[in-house]
Amino acid sequence: DTGVSQNPRHKITKRGQNVTFRCDPISEHNRLYWYRQTLGQGPEFLTYFQNEAQLEKSRLLSDRFSAERPKGSFSTLEIQRTEQGDSAMYLCASSTRRGRPGNTIYFGEGSWLTVV
Amino acid sequence: AQRVTQPEKLLSVFKGAPVELKCNYSYSGSPELFWYVQYSRQRLQLLLRHISRESIKGFTADLNKGETSFHLKKPFAQEEDSAMYYCALKWPAGNKLTFGGGTRVLVKP
Numbered sequence: 001d002t003g004v005s006q007n008p009r010h011k012i013t014k015r016g017q018n019v020t021f022r023c024d025p026i027s028e029h030n031r032l033y034w035y036r037q038t039l040g041q042g043p044e045f046l047t048y049f050q051n052e053a054q055l056e057k058s059r060l061l062s063d064r065f066s067a068e069r070p071k072g073s074f075s076t077l078e079i080q081r082t083e084q085g086d087s088a089m090y091l092c093a094s095s096t097r098r099g100r101p102g103n104t105i106y107f108g109e110g111s112w113l114t115v116v
Numbered sequence: 117a118q119r120v121t122q123p124e125k126l127l128s129v130f131k132g133a134p135v136e137l138k139c140n141y142s143y144s145g146s147p148e149l150f151w152y153v154q155y156s157r158q159r160l161q162l163l164l165r166h167i168s169r170e171s172i173k174g175f176t177a178d179l180n181k182g183e184t185s186f187h188l189k190k191p192f193a194q195e196e197d198s199a200m201y202y203c204a205l206k207w208p209a210g211n212k213l214t215f216g217g218g219t220r221v222l223v224k225p
Contacts, residue, residue: 003159031211042120042202042215043160056212091160095211103211107152107160 002026004108006092012114013082020078021111025094032075033105034067035091036060043091049075082115089113118143120205122216129193130224137188137219139177139203148206149186150213151177155199163188163201173197193223 005024013019025032030051035043046065048056051072061067064082069075079086089110095103119142129135141147151163164172166179166186177188186203203216 033212040125040217042122042204042218043213045212045214048212104162104165105211105213106162109159 004092004094004106006090006108006111008111009109010112010114012116015084015115016081018078018080019082019113020076021090021092021113023075023077023092023094023108025074025092026106029094029096029106030072031095032069033093033095034075034077035093035107037089037091037110038087046077046090079113082113084115087113087115118205118207118214120203120214120216122201122203122219124219125217126220126222128222128224131195132192134189134191135193135197135221135223137201137203137221139186139188139216141184141186141203141205143184143205145208147179147181147186148208149177149179150204150206151175151186151188152202152204152215153199154202160202193221195223195225197221198223 032049034046037043046058046061047067049069052069064080067077089112091110092108093105095105121140123138149166152160153163154160175190179186200218200220202218204213
């Protein structure tokens, strides 16, 4: 499968601990996105990279959240001092720059976070 | 603010019956709209986009700017259409998507 890959797929952590998720986008996709999805809701945008540059961050991304894409390939999303409200599915997606309009955004399978 | 609304959380239809999933949006510019689908235990995937004016798996969706709607329709639902469906609006800058809350479709035999 050459789609967007995320790991770990599931993470259970105690409140106050730090967690990190990794996303490997589709090869040669220069745009990478992080979304969060809670039960019964659609995905909500968190942040977006073009190559290694983080170009936009949602207000949902508090100071405890940090995302990086150091070499413009894979990305990590770290949550520090986790809270129960952080429990959600964290989705990564990627797309190319060319071909607008109609640029398809491809999603990974997501990483489930449960904070206990 | 840009918003996408899917008023139905659940649609239950019998196989062979028509199905219509409603999507309304609020956006001040020229919208680009999509329908994404998530089958059980699978990732979110693109179903169709309004600019293509295509029919995918028998589904069609027409953008109605006057009513700010992008409803998804299929004349004869199949059991394999059972899934979560999300309507999404793309922002022109950055390519990010704003999603509706989703509609679960259950097609009964």
